[in-house]
Every structure is written in C-alpha cells, then in structure tokens.
Amino acid sequence: MPSQPTPPEHASAAPVRITPEPVALPEPWRSSALTVVVPTYDEAGNLPVLVAQLMALDLPRLRIVVVDDNSPDGTGEIADKLAVEHPGRLSVVHRTRKDGLGRAYVEGMTRALADGADHVVQMDADLSHPVGYVPQLLGTLHSTNAGVVIGSRYVPGGSLSAAWGLRRRLLSGWANTYVKTVLSIPVQDVTAGFKIWRASALEVLDLASIESTGYAFQVEMHYRAFRRGQKIMEIPIHFEDRLVGQSKLDGAVALEAALRPLRLRRAENARR
Template sequence: MSDTLVIIPTFNEKENIEAIITTVFAQEKNFHILIVDDNSPDGTAAIVEKQMLQFPTQLFIEKRMGKTGLGTAYIHGFKWALSKKYEYIIEMDADFSHNPKDLVRLYNSCKNEGSDVSIGSRYVNNQVNVVNWDIKRLLLSYFASKYVRFITRIPVYDTTAGFVCWKRSVLETVNLDKVKLVGYAFQIEMKYKAWKHKFNIKEVSVVFTDRDLGTSKMNRNIVSEALFGVIKMTLKGLPK
C-alpha cells in the first residue's frame, strides 16, 4: 500500500501513457496512479487496462463518458483518492512536461517539510524554467500568473501550475463541489481556496518541458475562463 496517489487525467494520450506510467513506477518511492480518462477515442484507456495486468495493486482507472474539463477530471480523482484513504494526492500531466523524478520532491515537501500544498513551480522568484515553448505561449503563461497574483494577492509565483501535491486535509477542507472553474483556471481556484483557508503553500522549483508527443489541450476558451473567472472568484470570495 502507498500513502500517495498520482492522478493523471487523459484525453488522447496513447503516445505517452504507457511510458509515463512505467516511469512513475520506476521512482524510488512507491506511488499509486489513478488515470482519469475522458473517453479517449484513440484507445488510451485500453492501453492503461493492459498495463493494469502488470501493476494490479498500483494502477487504477476511472473512465468518464465525455470530455468535460480538466477541473472536473481532477475533482473526480480527488474524491476517489479521499474515498481510498490516501494521505497525499499529486496532480500530474501525462505528456512528460512534468518530470516524474520531481514527484519525490513534491511529496517530501508535504511529508517532511511542513507544506500542506507543494507546487512544482516554473517561476519561483520570477525565474523562468520552461523548455520548448514558443515565446508567445511563455509570455502568456508567465504574465497570466503575475495577473492572478496581482488580482488575488496570493503569494504564489506559478498560480497556473498543474504539478501539485495536496495533503489530504486540504482536499477535505476545500468544498470540492463548489469549485466552479473547469479548465486550467481550476488550478488557480484550488490554490486560491487553499490559501484563503490558511494552508501552508510552498513552491518547489522544477523545469517544465513541453510535450514531444501528442497535442496540447490549450485553447482560447481556457484562456478566457482564466482571465475573467479569476476576477469573479476574487469578488465572491469563498463559498459557504
């Protein structure tokens, strides 16, 4: 049994999924993995199910009927993790943009260094650690985080980061049913709510490397939700 679950949401990740699972399991710590697949037409789920025969006690899958947003996939995974009594829950992408070798660093930050939330941060102290992004996307991401920091006053440099370790107590405290933002802005809302609940958030410097295989899920609607959703979220504060 492991005390830590790595949640990996997937949609059309057949090029990456087998390798990312194998690499996570190769780390020095024993992690479990939950794949939350949004009915990928490319057969991602079938690849995972085949690997489950090799890792029957470590690898799990939850299959959803459609693609309803990154945030809802993670909420689904969070609730599953809480029901299974994991103490630490880590968000991670399937495409190797998050280095599996950093999983232990995020875990140790929460387990041994007093963090309630540890963020694999690309922009600690305004230093940029991103590889293979074009300048337009890099500037969009960097200034989006600065915009969120300015609007919300949250003391986090990489507010949109998707490589995050949560202590169980944080996810039990945040009302997951009241999380409103469903795209990448979900990452902002979760950090904001953890901060407002006065949990200890620490940024762990990591290098983010853009995917080599598969296609990015970023689009204009996701950006728009982040820009305007943050303002609404800040004005409304925490829901009851």
Template sequence: MNDSLVIIPTFNEKDNIRLIIDAVINLPKPFDILIVDDGSPDGTGEIVKEIQVAGLPNRTLHLIERQGKLGLGTAYIRGFKFAIEKGYDYIFEMDADFSHNPKDLLKLYEACTTGGSDVAVGSRYISGVNVVNWPMGRVIMSYFASIYVRFITGMPVNDTTAGFVCFKRIVLQTIDLENIKFIGYAFQIEMKFTALKFGFKISEVPIVFTDRTRGKSKMSGSIFKEAFFGVIKMKVDSLFKKYVPA
C-alpha cells in the same frame, strides 16, 4: 496500498501513457497511480487496462473512464474524491505528457512530508523562468498570467496556474470540492486560492517544465478566457464568503 496517489487525467495520450506510468512506477518511492480518462478515442484507456492486467510491483494502477471530454477540473475533482475514499494521505496532480518530470514527485512529496507544507506546487517561476520548448509568446503569456492572478487575488504564489501539485488529504477534505467552479486551467488557480483562504500553507518547489514532444496540446482560447474573467469573479465572490470546512 501506498500513502500517495498520482492522478493523471488523459484524453488521447496513447503515445505517452505507457511511458509515463513506467516512469512513475520506477521511482524509488512507491506511488500508486490513477488515470482519469475522458473516453479517449485513440485507445488510451485500453492501454491502461492492459497494464492493469499485467500488474505492477508494489504499486496499484487505478482507472476511471468517463464518457466524453468533461474538462480538466472535473477530472481532478473525481480523482480527489476517489483518493479521499481510498484513504491516500498525499494526492498529486500531474500531466501525462512529460511536461512534468516524474522524478520531481519526490521533491513535492518531501515538501509535504518533512517541509511543513500542506500544498506543494511544482513551480516554473519561483527561480526565474524554467520552461523548455515553449514558443516565446506562450512563455510570456503564461508568466504574465500568473502576475495578473497574483495582482487580482493577492496570492503569494509565483506559479498560480501550475498543474504539478501535491495536496495533503486534509486540504481536499476541508475544501468543498462541489463548489469548485472552474473546469479548465483556471481550476488550478481556484484550488490554490481556496486552500489559502482556509489557512493552509503553500510552498513552491522549483521545477523545469518541458513542453510535450508526443501528442497534441489541449490548450485553447476558451481556457484563457475562463481564467482571465473568472479570476475577477472568484476574488469578488470570496469577499462575501465564509470559508468554513466542508
């Protein structure tokens, strides 16, 4: 077993899954991979099983199959628990669609192993706006969403909604994962906010985010609604909560 696990949630990613696994396993540092598949009707899980049977050199490919589309946040929570049980030291979140460059896993790993960070965030906004192939309206919405979150929460993080993250195991062991409430992209905000409340150090690593070229986006209006109103409730609730390690 390697010291690092990359968690990749999937739903209907048959066009990307084999390619993203190949890209991760061909990095110079070995990363194990966990696919959390929400019952993809397009056969994503079956492709992962085929790769498992073939085997990977010096890497382990895990698969957790769930029944139905249960949400991004719950997929990561399931993956975090798996990583803790298996004893991985560094646990990564990454999308399956190449919006996150697998080569940047190395930068996040370095930030946590030698850079003194407990949480390393692959940031689109730490050095300008580094987004490729998004419509301008979505770029503006995402950028100002992070400004809004920073204003409400006081988080010193430029890319609060980023989904390309490395956590040290101690962070996930300290946070009570059962009390993480959000299931959409607001989950990313809640995890960073909670880590900061427990006193962990978060750093941002500049990346270029490239919109998917294969498959279909899972973004929806309900996801933005959860984030917009949920952030206010999260902040208010934090004023009456003691952050005691789980």
C-alpha cells in the same frame, strides 16, 4: 580554420530532456500512501512512458488514478491494460466525454481520497512534469508541514523548456501576473499543474464545491488554499515540452481562465 564537424544523420533538433535524479526518502516518508492523479485526453503515446517512470520510483505505496474522457486515440483502453499490468496500483476512471481538466481532477482526487490516499499528486500525462521531482515534492510536504507543495517554473532555479517560443512564454507569464494581481495570491507559479496535496488540506478546500471546469481549476485550488489558511510551498522545477501529441488548451478554456479569477474573489469574499 578547422571546418565544423557535420552532425550525424540521426541528430535531432529536439532539446535534451532534463530528468532530475529522484532523491531517496527515509522512512516513513518513503512508504507514504501517495496517489498520483493523471487526467488524460489523447495521451496514448505518453501515458505508458509516464506510468513506467512513476512505477520505477522507490515509493512502494505509490498508486495512480488515470481519469480519461473517452479519448478518441484509445488512451482509455491503454490505461485499462496498464491497470492489468499493475494490479492494485493503477485504476482508471472512464468518463463518457471530454468535460474539462478541472472536472476530471475533482473526480480523480475524490476517488483517491475515498481509497485512502494520505497525499495526492497532480500531474499532466504528457511528461511536461518530470517524474524525478515527485519524491522531492513528497519530502518537502513532510519536512515543511505544508498543505500543498507546488512544482514551480517561476521561483529561482525554475525553468521552461527551450522548445517554448516567445509567444508561449509571454502568454504564460502574462496569465500568472494577471491572476496574481486580481487575487493577490502569494504564489509565484499560480497556474502550475504539478503539485502535491495533503489529504487534510483537500478536505478543507472542499472539492465537491469547486466551480472551474477547465484549467482555471489550478488557480481556484491555489486561491482556496491561500484563503483557507493552508501553508503553500514552492520548489523549482524544469518544465519540459510535452513528449508527443498536442496541447488541449483552446479558446473556451482560455476564456474561462481569464474570467474565473474575478468570480473566485467574489465567491470567497461572500463566505466571510
């Protein structure tokens, strides 16, 4: 029997990262005023890679707003340097302390709208959300007239990094099912964090009155969009593992995510 070839020394066990080829968009979509809002807490190793990939897209009016919570690893200073390297295209919101993903997004998205964005992308700094999908999200927003297009792990064709173990898969799948059951939202990936909004949809949602401080923000946004009549679309994405660093999901964040859906339902019903 032939012997198995020995893997070379440098071969790593890390799974291959999938970076989809970005689709080319026709005008006027290609020249949309699009702002990507990126919340960061200790993402020094990831942010420069993300920014380089976003700036390399063929989207000449793409801008970035980084919202940093005084990261101990110096992400805020790195973001300031990137702002100098990309004048007029990257700005940084510095907050004094770690105050939650939801609040960071509200601040960053409010800034993006005030600066004239027609479309706002939400994505993590850690390269979990492959940049190549951004033009596809934008193209789908235009061609379907949706208020929001979600990059979904749970529609046919969507997938999770092979690096995700059984525990994480079960937790994510369970959280999705729980939220969908409590809120009856017709969205497959209701906890998704990679999406594009039309500015007019964000105005209907009323960012200033969002209550969630942490990751529950994602669910609150989807629920408001649904209850307030916005068209919601999902496109399949492959969700990567973070490039470097650690997840910031902790017990307090998970508890808010578990309790918030019940409050959201009461609050939206009370508006009627």
